[in-house]
Amino acid sequence: MRNLQSQIENQSEKLKKPFQLACKRLFDLVVSLICLVLLSPLFIGVALCIYFEDGRPFLFKQKRSGLHDNIFAIYKFRSMKINPVESAEQKIQEKHYWENGVPDSFVFKTASLHNPNITRTGKFIRKYSLDELPQFLNVLKGEMSIIGPRPEIIDITKYYNETQKQRLMVKPGITGLAQVNGRSSMDHGEKIRHDLNYVRNFSIWMDMKICVKTIYQVILGKGSV
Structure with a gap:
């Protein structure tokens, strides 16, 4: 945690863009409110x-790593069965896998391609990213932004190396640079490289381009599982 804090302090001047950050927050609030109202029938x-x-519940909450590795509960539409089956052996293998650091070749969602725990509705809403819509509530609460690195699972971020931790220097987003360049099809190393590129080169113009590309990918259902 000290190392992460040190990195945050060392790069704080690079990340300070008061006017652009204020515009980004205003954009988050306005767009989130509009989407929550207009998409309420959906x-x-x-x-x-x-x-x-x-059955119920239709919303799913899960703890994720946010800005500066602060923990928050992310909202999603539930796409898995109420009582999903996961073997103890799989959990042990994953824990052992990550304890030596999260390797670049790691692809978290590959197991989802033929996961019997995903419902029929779940497959559809994942394909078109509809399961992510409740995260506009996280944006309104200030826990997330519309654009930024995707909020990672805590069991993964606690094994991040020093470089990987740098993606936690900005608010996580509903969509981001990694998502518009491959979404679920890319490995962990590629995702980190895109996220660090965003952290180091953030601008409102970059956010606008990511928004346009996201709409295009969601309509086509590209790269999702």
Whole structure:
């Protein structure tokens, strides 16, 4: 944690762009409010599909690493069955895998391609990223931004090396530079490189380009699982 704090302090001047950060926060608030209002019928439709297929709850909360590695609960539409099956052996293998550092070749969602725990509704909302829509609530609360590195699972970030920890220097986002350059198909090393590029070169113009590319990818359902 000290090393992360030291990195934050060393790069704080590079990341200080008061006007652009203020514009980014205003953009987050306005767009989130608009989306929550305009997409409310879609929210209700997705919730009903989840309920009629697999009951309640239709929302899923999970702890993730946020800005400066602060923990928060991310909101998603539930895409997995209420009682998913995961073997103890798989958990042990993953823990052993990460304890030596998260390797660049690691691809977290490959196991999701044929996961029997994903519901029919879940497959659809994942394909078109509809499961991520409730995160506009996280944006309103100030825990996330619309654009930024995706919030990582705590069991992964606690094994980050010093370089990987640098992606925690900005607020996590609903979408980001890594997502528009491959989404779930890229490995961990590629994701980190894109995220660090965003952290080091953030600008409002970059955010706008990521927004446009995200809309394009969501419509086509490219790179998701």
